Amino acid sequence: MALIREERERFLAEPHIGALAVESGEAGRAPLTLPIWYHYEPGGELWVLTGRDSRKHVAIAKAGRFSLMAERVDPTVRYVSVEGPVTATEPGTVAHLREMSARYLPAEVLEPYVEMASREHGEQVVIRMRPERWLSADMGAV
DSSP, rough: OOHHHHHHHHHSSOOOOOOEEEESTTTOOOOOOEEEOOOOOTTTTEEEEEEEHHHHHHHHHHHHEEEEEEEEOOSSSSEEEEEEEEEEEEEOOHHHOOOHHHHHHEEEEEHHHHHHHHSSSSSSEEEEEEEEEEEEEEOOOO
């Protein structure tokens, strides 16, 4: 059963690992699909943080849009998928890294992770997307 707007937005706002997909831009290749942390607040834009020189950033910049799917299997099988245009790309900051990491990591490892990632992950960019198309379902307990 499809989720109503409030349910799908609330679900997407939870800290699931997203599956990001974007046209690879390479002839004969399937779309680039990979796991990623993301941030979303109901009614707003979704954003991801990635390496400035990463394959996904290059592909998203070329395509101008991407999709992201979040899912769970407990207590019910549920997913939400969004697709839309990139609305902005900006330099990533330590504040972005901290905000994103805080969604996924326990408080006791947050600062050590942010310090390591700031030091080792290179320049980052924030890519913002406005969800235009939504697919969602809750298939109940399997």
